[in-house]
Amino acid sequence: MTETTLRAAYAGARAIVAGGLGFIGSNLARRLGTLGADVLVVDALLPDLGGNRHNLDGAQGRIAVEIADLRTADIAPFVAGRQYLFNLAAQTSHQGSMDAPLDDLDLNCRVALRLLEACRKASPTVAVVFASTRQVYGRPNYLPVDERHPVAPVDVNGVHKLAAEAYHTLYRKVYGVKSSVLRLTNTYGPRMRIKDARQTFLGVWLRAVLEGRRFEVWEGEQLRDLTYVDDAVDALLLAGAAPKAEGGVFNIGGGRRVALKHLAKTLVAVHGGGDYSIEPFPATRKRIDIGDYHADDRLFRRITGWKPRVALKDGLARTLDYYRGNLAPYL
Amino acid sequence: MTETTLRAAYAGARAIVAGGLGFIGSNLARRLGTLGADVLVVDALLPDLGGNRHNLDGAQGRIAVEIADLRTADIAPFVAGRQYLFNLAAQTSHQGSMDAPLDDLDLNCRVALRLLEACRKASPTVAVVFASTRQVYGRPNYLPVDERHPVAPVDVNGVHKLAAEAYHTLYRKVYGVKSSVLRLTNTYGPRMRIKDARQTFLGVWLRAVLEGRRFEVWEGEQLRDLTYVDDAVDALLLAGAAPKAEGGVFNIGGGRRVALKHLAKTLVAVHGGGDYSIEPFPATRKRIDIGDYHADDRLFRRITGWKPRVALKDGLARTLDYYRGNLAPYL
Numbered sequence: 001m002t003e004t005t006l007r008a009a010y011a012g013a014r015a016i017v018a019g020g021l022g023f024i025g026s027n028l029a030r031r032l033g034t035l036g037a038d039v040l041v042v043d044a045l046l047p048d049l050g051g052n053r054h055n056l057d058g059a060q061g062r063i064a065v066e067i068a069d070l071r072t073a074d075i076a077p078f079v080a081g082r083q084y085l086f087n088l089a090a091q092t093s094h095q096g097s098m099d100a101p102l103d104d105l106d107l108n109c110r111v112a113l114r115l116l117e118a119c120r121k122a123s124p125t126v127a128v129v130f131a132s133t134r135q136v137y138g139r140p141n142y143l144p145v146d147e148r149h150p151v152a153p154v155d156v157n158g159v160h161k162l163a164a165e166a167y168h169t170l171y172r173k174v175y176g177v178k179s180s181v182l183r184l185t186n187t188y189g190p191r192m193r194i195k196d197a198r199q200t201f202l203g204v205w206l207r208a209v210l211e212g213r214r215f216e217v218w219e220g221e222q223l224r225d226l227t228y229v230d231d232a233v234d235a236l237l238l239a240g241a242a243p244k245a246e247g248g249v250f251n252i253g254g255g256r257r258v259a260l261k262h263l264a265k266t267l268v269a270v271h272g273g274g275d276y277s278i279e280p281f282p283a284t285r286k287r288i289d290i291g292d293y294h295a296d297d298r299l300f301r302r303i304t305g306w307k308p309r310v311a312l313k314d315g316l317a318r319t320l321d322y323y324r325g326n327l328a329p330y331l
Numbered sequence: 332m333t334e335t336t337l338r339a340a341y342a343g344a345r346a347i348v349a350g351g352l353g354f355i356g357s358n359l360a361r362r363l364g365t366l367g368a369d370v371l372v373v374d375a376l377l378p379d380l381g382g383n384r385h386n387l388d389g390a391q392g393r394i395a396v397e398i399a400d401l402r403t404a405d406i407a408p409f410v411a412g413r414q415y416l417f418n419l420a421a422q423t424s425h426q427g428s429m430d431a432p433l434d435d436l437d438l439n440c441r442v443a444l445r446l447l448e449a450c451r452k453a454s455p456t457v458a459v460v461f462a463s464t465r466q467v468y469g470r471p472n473y474l475p476v477d478e479r480h481p482v483a484p485v486d487v488n489g490v491h492k493l494a495a496e497a498y499h500t501l502y503r504k505v506y507g508v509k510s511s512v513l514r515l516t517n518t519y520g521p522r523m524r525i526k527d528a529r530q531t532f533l534g535v536w537l538r539a540v541l542e543g544r545r546f547e548v549w550e551g552e553q554l555r556d557l558t559y560v561d562d563a564v565d566a567l568l569l570a571g572a573a574p575k576a577e578g579g580v581f582n583i584g585g586g587r588r589v590a591l592k593h594l595a596k597t598l599v600a601v602h603g604g605g606d607y608s609i610e611p612f613p614a615t616r617k618r619i620d621i622g623d624y625h626a627d628d629r630l631f632r633r634i635t636g637w638k639p640r641v642a643l644k645d646g647l648a649r650t651l652d653y654y655r656g657n658l659a660p661y662l
Contacts, residue, residue, distance in 0.1 A: 102448070109440065109494070113433060156500070159494050163494040174486075
């Protein structure tokens with residue numbers, strides 16, 4: 001069902017993926033390629049972010065790559081004649097946004113706004129899909145969190161993602177630019193940044209088990225739902241293709257919720273070895289921690305038919321397999 | 332009561348007013364001067380905004396002026412050793428924010444964030460008061476609008492003001508920077524920009540009656556509450572001084588609500604002449620119009636004892652009087 005829908009929408013279509021050398025962006029670009037789309041990837045390859053040239057190695061289909069910084073580059077030529085724009089260009093580190101809030105402003109707000117301005121002027125019929133974050137909710141008042149949950153960001157990244165969401169809603173209402181916003185939760189899988197924790201703590205854990213080092217689990221009781229990247233990619237593609245999803249803001253979750261200490265245990269079991277310690281939360285992180293999170297994503301499932309297909313153990317196994325054969329480019 | 336409170340808080344205090352050559356900023360700086368504060372005004376005097384050197388003519392007390400652009404200037408020396416920071420530096424035109432959204436991003440978000448970063452690092456005990464706008468609510472669901480009304484900005488300016496509000500809430504929670512946010516409605520009075528509509532439609536109306544030209548009232552049925560600038564200045568000063576108001580987000584209204592066509596009639600009556608026509612709303616403005624607005628500001632009144640003291644007719648009379656003697660510098 002999903003496959004048929006996606007092939008109908010994307011075979012022969014012209015799509016652009018901003019941040020397409022990054023983790024989710026490259027997985028999306030690769031999938032678009034196999035669906036038969038004509039894909040333009042634009043990425044700045046900024047050292048602190050997720051872009052990695054290796055992420056498109058061996059990709060199939062027609063994928064062109066432009067190295068350009070969307071904070072300043074002329075965007076009109078990139079979006080002209082495109083039917084789909086997926087905006088995965090982002091600074092995603094919560095602590096990073098506190099350490100360098102003005103960089104976060106440019107990377108998240110300025111880029112999103114410049115992309116929408118370019119669409120409005122050069123390509124008003126493009127369907128825009130924006131990858132947002134569950135971080136906009138802050139510390140949940142109730143679980144699972146649905147889209148009516150109040151927003152109250154606890155870090156600068158959350159403030160900026162919320163503003164970028166609002167641009168999309170606004171440009172749809174005022175200018176008729178088609179847009180949808182997906183609030184992603186922790187997404188993991190091949191091609192994520194694992195050299196540090198800038199793309200979820202799980203990157204650090206993965207690297208540690210692969211290198212035979214011990215990793216730290218902070219507290220460990222926090223609940224999360226994780227989305228395997230292929231499932232997140234399906235959601236992004238369905239959002240772009242679904243007319244009913246235009247202008248909507250949707251949660252994307254994953255499977256069952258899991259406590260971080262259980263996630264650590266599962267990771268070690270799937271890898272067949274590894275060690276970790278449970279540590280208290282560092283104070284600088286604790287003050288921007290959101291506690292437990294679990295998405296209610298029934299709205300998006302109902303509208304698009306999406307559902308996650310990769311269980312946690314399988315997802316972790318595929319991820320570890322990928323890095324066993326490709327570790328060096330990610331260190 | 333207000334006067335005693337304010338003198339106790341501000342006599343001898345060191346305050347900075349960002350945007351202090353602008354409309355509300357200059358009225359605030361002048362008042363701080365007469366209260367005995369040591370005032371530093373910082374303003375970029377950008378041509379499209381409200382700054383005007385004439386606005387501090389004849390001001391009393393110790394008021395120093397720095398011409399500096401807070402988007403780029405080194406802010407640390409300005410905030411070091413200050414007890415109060417009033418942030419009135421802003422781009423306030425709704426249509427302007429749609430025409431130049433990236434400028435609005437820098438003028439509203441970047442400046443607010445840079446000021447807070449500087450406070451956090453150089454002056455962590457400063458009390459910050461941020462002038463926000465009722466525009467964050469978008470089109471009201473009910474009247475009068477209290478602070479629990481959902482936010483749903485209908486223009487880029489509203490999105491950015493909301494993000495800037497969130498910075499203040501965040502910096503208080505994470506870093507302990509004292510802050511309060513006032514959501515102002517249409518504020519009017521001496522020293523406002525009247526050469527165009529960038530600071531409310533009322534500027535255009537005032538100029539027209541003073542120059543004996545006819546002005547246009549768009550639709551005319553919309554309800555607004557207007558705040559005379561001296562009342563807004565009292566609110567800003569009380570917010571800075573009131574310990575209970577720390578970290579709060581408050582509506583500031585004015586007196587009775589008034590339909591714009593009635594406001595036009597009152598303006599002409601107070602001036603003793605003038606003419607206007609009722610016109611349909613221009614399409615580009617209609618799509619970002621918020622309809623009727625009337626603030627419920629009881630929360631702020633209860634906490635600080637504030638109340639507006641200048642009735643609409645008196646406020647309009649004082650405003651017209653001011654410009655009769657000072658028209659040239661505002662054209």
